[in-house]
Amino acid sequence: MIQLHEQGAYYFDDQIYLESEKKNDAWFDPEAGKKKTMAYKIMQAHNHSGNDRILELKFDSIASHDITFVGIIQTAKASGIEKFPIPYVLTNCHNSLCAVGGTINADDHFFGLSAAKKYGGTFVPPHVAVIHQYMREMMAGGGKMILGSDSHTRYGALGTMAIGEGGGELVKQLLNKTYDTHYPEIVGVHLTGKPKPGVGPQDVALSIIGKVFANGFVKNRVMEFIGPGIANLSVEFRNGIDVMTTETTCLSSIWATDTQVQDYLTTHCRGNDYKELKPENGAYYDRFITVDLDQMECMIALPFHPSNVFSIRELNENLEDILHETEVRGQALLEGSDVTFTLTDKIRNGRLFAEQGSIAGCAGGTYDNICAAANILSGKSVGNEEFSLSVYPASMPVYQCLMDNGSASALMTAGAIFKTAFCGPCFGGGDTPANNTLSIRHTTRNFIHREGSKPQDGQLSSVALMDARSIAASAVNHGLITAATELLQEEKAIPKYFFNKEIYENRVFQAHDQIQKDLPLRIGPNIAEWPEFNALTDDMLLKVTAVLKDPVTTTDELIPSGDTSSYRSNPIKLSEFTLSRKDPHYVPRAKAIREVELERLAGHDVRQTDEGLAAVYGSIQNHFPDFEYDKAIVGSVIYANKPGDGSAREQAASCQKVLGGYANIAKEYATKRYRSNLINWGILPLITPDEIELKNGDYILLRGVRKSLEEGSNRFEAYLVNEDLQKINLGMEALTADEIQILLAGCLINFNKKEVLV
Known part of the structure; x- marks a missing residue:
């Protein structure tokens, strides 16, 4: 049985007490108690902001696989990287079969090996280990933090707080920047009892997901697993629950550790990486979940x-x-x-x-x-x-x-x-x-x-x-x-x-400090550089090119997985698959408006492109005589109720940008990682509290965008363009200082290039 409790709770001697039950006890102090959780201590040990509410995190190591590491390294290379500053594990477990698109999968693998040699990384060849198993066996440990470019980056059962994000966030770590976020709420997950014979980790995980996904109970929060039931689970059983916490939409997870974890790490020749973790008495949780393992079913x-x-x-x-x-x-x-x-x-x-x-x-x-x-x-x-x-x-x-x-x-x-x-x-x-x-x-x-x-x-x-x-x-x-x-x-x-x-010693490449900085990267014919992206303008004219009305839109719908994954090293080719299984007409719509923007950038009068666009400009200038059509970005925008559930793949955002996308409009974003991906690719993550009736072909005007961002405003002057401009309610959630600069620069690549030039 699983129960959700929205009120705060305290930990004491492996038990949980509701805040309402203990609010009069002097030692039950929520502010002091928040600092007694395992999650707080680990995050603050990695925080470089000096402010425990505004986190600027640096990770102990990072990890990618073969459909993400090419783009990450190409982006870091464009920003002037000379050496991986922290351990970086490049695994090859997604396009391992080398079965689609001729040589391109194996070309990516050789690119990864050359990058590990050139910049100092670890390269795990195809078929040797999947990314998360290798990280469990060889990298995770007590009190560590790991960032991975795969959404299922979770090693909490081994005492490591791990986060799955888009490639842009890994690039920041490679450039000695930080992962910035507000301190999240901590959700206690209290386990008691012991599973019946035949009940496995997926059964427990699915039971939890079924309770918390739809209501957002743990969304962008940290799940902290505690309680006497943990001792009744093997470490692999715990790993199996932990990796599925991604499907709850939580930010990360952490578990209390014990001698079983110590034995696991010792078995993997890393006993020194063990650290006993448990909350202090009086630890405070913003909300909590009770899980009776005795009651779990298949x-x-x-x-x-x-x-x-x-x-x-x-x-x-x-x-x-x-x-x-x-x-x-x-x-x-x-x-x-x-x-x-x-x-x-x-x-x-x-x-x-x-x-x-x-x-x-x-x-x-x-x-x-x-x-x-x-x-x-x-x-x-x-x-x-x-x-x-x-x-x-x-x-x-x-x-x-x-x-x-x-x-x-x-x-x-x-x-x-x-x-x-x-x-x-x-x-x-x-x-x-x-x-x-x-x-x-x-x-x-x-x-x-x-x-x-x-x-x-x-x-x-x-x-x-x-x-x-x-x-x-x-x-x-x-x-x-x-x-x-x-x-x-x-x-x-x-x-x-x-x-x-x-097995690993004889096959896994480990550069350690012996980098070969003069070694050229091995670049196959499918590996392509990113196209150039321009800085944000003050005014923007955005054409609606997809309206997705499902309650939730996954990244698999935004950019499909499977055979399309082979093209993730080629931004132009991959963009052709954007929304292909959800709205096959999106790509031609987006391309058409991108051509208008290319004409504008070439100095041509875009009012001559078609009568419909000329009428749109006429309507705008009737209301705003100061509007200069030749200085306003022309791009595309997608509307979805709740986009971004699922994979961390940054391509769900970057493909939109390659096709001329400059904004998403949503009621909310399913995950932090998708919103971060939008920002890192210079796409405005707009939100609206209203029911806006949008259809493909509509135009939205944004005015004073740069000024609003520079002033730190989270509201925009926005209009649905028709004969009488209709004002609409668009804004954004709070942005960090760097996120504002990334959007102004047009994308993370431009932001990094600017810093390198300075």
């Missing part, structure tokens, strides 16, 4: 979101009703396409049937999960019909130990297919299911425009998230969705894990 997150959660028991008891409701919601997300989303047709003998299973990546591919699946499937068979099962150990050391202890052999004998460390099943780069089939996966996400879906081509991937244990139980029943608790009265012990450090 869960399933049906398409198309990790928060669409049901217990498998509840699903089986109300199968047709739940599936029909899910079909209705899912079909609404496919408005405008000819695809039909169905689940009820997958009912066999009163149970839901899946044609595919996968245990993979940073969430599913851990040692304990795979051993638990092997214990369930040992001596059984996945069958030889539609249902298939693939298993991806998260690192080669994990793979080797599974081979040595017989778990891999048991799974292979049962009919599972073993593959190497790879994130593909999570983002659409591998094991894409057949159209109109259902895949059950222990991975991190199941968004509608992910895992290979191409609705514009009539192709739809339907993924449900489950724990490895229940996936194995379902495999025993050849694809019928089955809770592991249905098969298990008790669980077999997980064999002891042995880590072979020589």
Whole structure:
């Protein structure tokens, strides 16, 4: 059972007390108590502002993978970097297969290796480890902070506060700048009890996500895991819950540590990185969550979101009703396409049937999960019909130990297919299911425009998230969705894990301080520089090029994953995919208005481009005779209710900018990282409290933009342009001083270049 409490609470001797219960006790002091949390102490140890409410953080290390590190390094290179100032791990776990676009994936890998040599980094080759498993095994430790260009950057169970952000924030760290944010609220997550046999980390994680996602209970806050229940969870179990906290939209996470964590780090030859962490008595939490692990059930997150959660028991008891409701919601997300989303047709003998299973990546591919699946499937068979099962150990050391202890052999004998460390099943780069089939996966996400879906081509991937244990139980029943608790009265012990450090020593490149500064970067034909972007003008004329009315818009909809990921080293080519699976007409609309801006910059009279635009300028100048059309940026703007859920990928913003995008308008932004990405690419993250009726082709006029930013105003003079200009309510949340300068400069690259020139 999970309960949410919006009022403050205090920690004392592993127990939680409501603020209303203890407000008269002298030692229960909220201001003093805020400084007694683990999160406060770690953040302040990394804060360089001198102000504990306004954070300027420098991280201990950073990490990227092969669809983010090229752009990050190219951006840092343009800003004059000569050496990585902190440990930087470059992993290759997304485009590992080198299967799309000819040589371009492998070209990116060689670029990364040359950068590690030139600037002094760590390079983890393809198939050796997924990004987060390597960081757990080799980099995370007590009291550290790590920044990664992947949204699932979470190492809280090992005592590390980690944050996933867009590449621009990593560039700032490489340039010795800081990660700036207001001090977040801290949410206590109090664990008690012990999971039943068959209940795994994904079950606990999905239960929490289902409770807190829609209501924003932990949005942009830090989740601090405490309580006696932690001791009843293995470290890998904790890691499995922790990595999924990203799907709650929290900023970061941290867990109390114990001797199990010390043993984990010692096993990985890093015992000195252990630090005991726990809150002090009297620690104050702004709100808290109680989790009774005894009451946890096996869960399933049906398409198309990790928060669409049901217990498998509840699903089986109300199968047709739940599936029909899910079909209705899912079909609404496919408005405008000819695809039909169905689940009820997958009912066999009163149970839901899946044609595919996968245990993979940073969430599913851990040692304990795979051993638990092997214990369930040992001596059984996945069958030889539609249902298939693939298993991806998260690192080669994990793979080797599974081979040595017989778990891999048991799974292979049962009919599972073993593959190497790879994130593909999570983002659409591998094991894409057949159209109109259902895949059950222990991975991190199941968004509608992910895992290979191409609705514009009539192709739809339907993924449900489950724990490895229940996936194995379902495999025993050849694809019928089955809770592991249905098969298990008790669980077999997980064999002891042995880590072979020589696997990394013999294959992972570590530059340490021996940089080769004169070594040229190895640049393949698909790796391209960023186009030039211009500084912000005082007046802006923005054409609406996409109106997205879904409650939430994911980054997978803004820039699809899967095969498009191969083009992330080429800004121009990648931009062609922007909104391609959500609004295929967005790119030509945006390109058309970008051409107008290019004409303006070339000194041509843009009033001659078409009669419609001439009329727009005429209407503006009738109301504002001082308006100078030739000095006002002409660009595009996207409206979405709540954009930016999901991935940290900066390309969701940069592709808009490449196509001439200068603003988003939203009711709110789903995550801090998407809003940061917009700012770093010089796109105004506008918000409105009003219901503005916008349609494609509308024009919005912004006046005095530079002046407003320079004066620190968060409101803009804005109009919907028609015969009578309609004033509209647009503003922004508070910006840091650097964020203001980045927007004024036109993007982070321009801002950095300006500083280098100075």
